[in-house]
Amino acid sequence: MRPFKYTRATTLPSAIKELSGNAQSRILAGGTNLLDLMKEDVERPEALIDITHLPHSAVKSLSQGAAKSGVLLDALGKNSETANHLLIRSQYPMLSQAILAGASAQIRNMATNGGNLLQRTRCPYFYDVAMPCNKRTPGSGCGALEGFNRMHAVFGWSDKCIAVHPSDMAVALAALDAKVLAQNEAGQQRRLTFDEFFRLPGDAPEKDNNLQHGDLITGIELPASNFADHSYYAKVRDRSSYAFALVSVAAGLQLNGKQISDVRVAMGGVAHKPWRALTAEKMLKGKEATEANFKAAAKAEMAAAKPHEYNKFKIELGERAIALALTNALNYGS
Numbered sequence: 001m002r003p004f005k006y007t008r009a010t011t012l013p014s015a016i017k018e019l020s021g022n023a024q025s026r027i028l029a030g031g032t033n034l035l036d037l038m039k040e041d042v043e044r045p046e047a048l049i050d051i052t053h054l055p056h057s058a059v060k061s062l063s064q065g066a067a068k069s070g071v072l073l074d075a076l077g078k079n080s081e082t083a084n085h086l087l088i089r090s091q092y093p094m095l096s097q098a099i100l101a102g103a104s105a106q107i108r109n110m111a112t113n114g115g116n117l118l119q120r121t122r123c124p125y126f127y128d129v130a131m132p133c134n135k136r137t138p139g140s141g142c143g144a145l146e147g148f149n150r151m152h153a154v155f156g157w158s159d160k161c162i163a164v165h166p167s168d169m170a171v172a173l174a175a176l177d178a179k180v181l182a183q184n185e186a187g188q189q190r191r192l193t194f195d196e197f198f199r200l201p202g203d204a205p206e207k208d209n210n211l212q213h214g215d216l217i218t219g220i221e222l223p224a225s226n227f228a229d230h231s232y233y234a235k236v237r238d239r240s241s242y243a244f245a246l247v248s249v250a251a252g253l254q255l256n257g258k259q260i261s262d263v264r265v266a267m268g269g270v271a272h273k274p275w276r277a278l279t280a281e282k283m284l285k286g287k288e289a290t291e292a293n294f295k296a297a298a299k300a301e302m303a304a305a306k307p308h309e310y311n312k313f314k315i316e317l318g319e320r321a322i323a324l325a326l327t328n329a330l331n332y333g334s
């Protein structure tokens with residue numbers, strides 16, 4: 001590991017000022033991804049700004065009186081605190097399930113909500129500094145494009161990068177229409193939809209998202225949920241713990257009798273960002289909640305997938321995972 005300057009931030013503005021003052025500085029939250037990247041020589045920060053000692057509250061209700069109006073997740077809240085919070089378990093069960101499907105108990109106790117969104121891809125070529133990788137070293141090429149691309153994207157990739165976003169939590173947040181709150185040195189607060197926050201690789205795969213250097217994530221806002229009664233997070237992986245998703249699906253149904261009045265489907269392990277399955281959602285809205293309709297919607301969603309040599313299996317796996325998540329959401333709690 002290379003030498004770096006360490007600063008323990010005492011206030012939010014001082015952390016942002018310190019971050020903005022040096023393009024080679026990085027925020028240190030739980031450190032569960034950043035420190036691994038530093039050990040592998042992928043990240044070489046000159047300065048780390050430790051924000052873990054700033055005061056925070058894991059989950060705050062935004063309700064006023066009896067009105068249901070959502071919750072605010074603190075960026076510094078730990079993944080485990082968030083997943084186990086009563087409000088999250090009762091109102092946003094797919095989020096709780098998604099977080100608990102990730103990593104291990106020890107890592108979730110360290111990892112923060114903000115850091116989870118900003119964790120880097122697990123593409124093995126990105127981690128191996130001897131290999132070409134446009135995300136790590138722009139212009140060097142993409143080792144995965146013609147390499148072993150079993151874990152890689154089937155939607156939204158470019159010939160510059162076919163990596164997937166590794167977060168489980170972000171998939172559920174995408175389905176729930178979460179917004180990311182970010183603050184910059186001038187004190188400006190931005191509220192970004194997931195579409196505005198995450199990006200596809202295009203010609204600049206080195207950028208995972210649309211934050212500017214100096215932006216600090218302060219929180220994640222969730223609108224009131226209508227999916228608490230019928231939601232499910234399905235994760236398919238090579239082993240049942242400590243493994244990233246091959247394909248995952250966050251599904252939520254709002255039912256009027258047997259009819260689907262609203263539906264959310266988001267996928268992980270298939271794109272550079274959490275992938276909203278808008279084709280499937282559109283097909284299901286207004287239809288009856290039946291297994292046949294779930295399967296038809298899943299097939300239609302995956303019809304647009306463009307796989308690579310070693311990940312063609314993700315098409316059938318994606319179809320099955322969408323249908324499974326919707327079926328389990330329908331039967332949730334029964």
Ligand SMILES: Cc1cc2nc3c(=O)[nH]c(=O)nc-3n(C[C@H](O)[C@H](O)[C@H](O)COP(=O)(O)OP(=O)(O)OC[C@H]3O[C@@H](n4cnc5c(N)ncnc54)[C@H](O)[C@@H]3O)c2cc1C
Binds near residue numbers: 026027035
């Ligand atoms: C063995 C292992 C298995 C794992 N398995 C899974 C899995 O199955 N599913 C899954 O979803 N995840 C998994 N993870 C990843 C884990 O969830 C992430 O490492 C963790 O969520 C990152 O959070 P952190 O607080 O530790 O981030 P850090 O490592 O501290 O930071 C990550 C990045 O975010 C930046 N950052 C952090 N907070 C902020 C902020 N508030 N504002 C601006 N920038 C910030 C940092 O500068 C850094 O660039 C696994 C990790 C390991 C080590």
Ligand code: SF4
Binds near residue numbers: 121135136141144
């Ligand atoms: S897929 Fe992206 S992260 Fe992986 S080698 Fe190619 S450019 Fe790098």
